Amino acid sequence: MSKKNAFYAQSGGVTAVINASACGVIETARKHTDQIGNVFAGRNGIIGALTEDLIDTSQESDAAIAALRHTPSGGFGSCRFKLKGLEESKREYERLIDVFKAHDIGYFFYNGGGDSADTCYKVSQLSEKMGYPVQAIHVPKTVDNDLPVTDNCPGFGSVAKYIAVSTLEASYDVRSMAKTSTKVFVIEVMGRHAGWIAAAGGLAEDRGIPVVILFPEVTFNQETFIARCQEMVETHGYVTVVVSEGAHWPDGKFLAEQGTRDAFGHAQLGGAAPVVANMIKQALGYKFHWAVADYLQRAARHLASKSDVEQAYAMGKAAVEYALAGENSIMPTVVRKSSNPYVWEVGKAPLSEVANVEKMMPKEFITADGYGITAACKDYLYPLIRGEEYPPYVDGMPDYVTLKNKPLAKKLPAFEL
Numbered sequence: 001m002s003k004k005n006a007f008y009a010q011s012g013g014v015t016a017v018i019n020a021s022a023c024g025v026i027e028t029a030r031k032h033t034d035q036i037g038n039v040f041a042g043r044n045g046i047i048g049a050l051t052e053d054l055i056d057t058s059q060e061s062d063a064a065i066a067a068l069r070h071t072p073s074g075g076f077g078s079c080r081f082k083l084k085g086l087e088e089s090k091r092e093y094e095r096l097i098d099v100f101k102a103h104d105i106g107y108f109f110y111n112g113g114g115d116s117a118d119t120c121y122k123v124s125q126l127s128e129k130m131g132y133p134v135q136a137i138h139v140p141k142t143v144d145n146d147l148p149v150t151d152n153c154p155g156f157g158s159v160a161k162y163i164a165v166s167t168l169e170a171s172y173d174v175r176s177m178a179k180t181s182t183k184v185f186v187i188e189v190m191g192r193h194a195g196w197i198a199a200a201g202g203l204a205e206d207r208g209i210p211v212v213i214l215f216p217e218v219t220f221n222q223e224t225f226i227a228r229c230q231e232m233v234e235t236h237g238y239v240t241v242v243v244s245e246g247a248h249w250p251d252g253k254f255l256a257e258q259g260t261r262d263a264f265g266h267a268q269l270g271g272a273a274p275v276v277a278n279m280i281k282q283a284l285g286y287k288f289h290w291a292v293a294d295y296l297q298r299a300a301r302h303l304a305s306k307s308d309v310e311q312a313y314a315m316g317k318a319a320v321e322y323a324l325a326g327e328n329s330i331m332p333t334v335v336r337k338s339s340n341p342y343v344w345e346v347g348k349a350p351l352s353e354v355a356n357v358e359k360m361m362p363k364e365f366i367t368a369d370g371y372g373i374t375a376a377c378k379d380y381l382y383p384l385i386r387g388e389e390y391p392p393y394v395d396g397m398p399d400y401v402t403l404k405n406k407p408l409a410k411k412l413p414a415f416e417l
Helices: 018-030 046-050 063-071 090-102 113-127 154-175 194-208 222-238 272-284 294-299 305-326 375-385
Strands: 004-012 036-044 054-056 105-112 135-140 185-188 212-215 241-246 255-260 267-269 288-292 330-339 342-348
Touching: 004 018, 004 046, 004 090, 004 113, 004 272, 018 063, 018 105, 018 272, 018 375, 036 046, 046 054, 063 305, 090 105, 105 113, 105 305, 113 135, 135 267, 135 305, 154 185, 154 194, 154 241, 154 294, 154 305, 185 194, 185 272, 194 241, 194 375, 212 222, 222 241, 222 272, 241 272, 267 305, 272 288, 305 330, 305 375, 330 375
Parallel strands: 004 036, 004 105, 105 135, 135 330, 185 241, 185 288, 212 241
Antiparallel strands: 036 054, 255 267, 330 342
């Protein structure tokens, strides 16, 4: 096979370390110029491929690409744009292949979660049918930690560290004021169907904090929840509640549901924290404060987990190495060999086993009452949040990079989304 160019794109909600994966892809490709030509990035994710809005990463210096490792968010822009089935979105998939042909692209690295794994899988299938083989490798990313097969997902370790630390720090604040003021603090975290991020808040209990967790995996019971909060306040003087945005009533309706839907057709969430806080206020009369971690939790590169940064880079690096070895339609994975000491290695999984499959919290990770995490869960979580890899600072502020993102000249007619 003659030397081909590569296409890299970022998909879905960005993380504190997705750029570390981009760094891994580009730096590794630059070490194999005998097999890979240029690396083109999609401006704003897969939309960049569809509209032929490609970024020429060869215009970026080695120093700028290296700085991606410590820069949060998506350096090339991401998007929430889901391609459907091959027949439903045939026009879009054929356009992707046309763009790849026009720019001599033979490698497709798609950095994202379950939806992007599905897109990557379909591209690998269609490219064969159209007679233009493309090696499609999915680079795992998601703060939700809900991709199957891999032990954990790059992006999760850092958001887990941020939530664990924030829960602890805010709880210290509440504890100091509980005698005469606030007795309840509620923090809302991401996690539509899987409670991995909420679970991280439970690590604060190892530092003496009374924590109640509301998981998506556990149907919300208002009566037992209020009773548990009352018990905690009467015992400790205060309580911290970590609520996942996906916490739901017995009928399946989210506590936070607003009645609107996002670009993927998912229910638009936001507001579980005030719902829960007011519920406690009405039932028990306790003064409260609440917060929604929102973008803060996934953008906090200043508090990133060292293991998360290392794994994010390793997944990008492995994606290129697997492609050069002839692999196609796979995803690099994190394989845990030991939790104490923490030992992991890079593995791989076929995309047919990854696409559209969500990994929920195992039952053995949630306490029998449904409001806490077990020792097994803590053994799983702690290695993922250990270690610090701070970005460089200038004048007290993190020194993040903004790329030039120079466009590549277009060769095809315009395409309407």
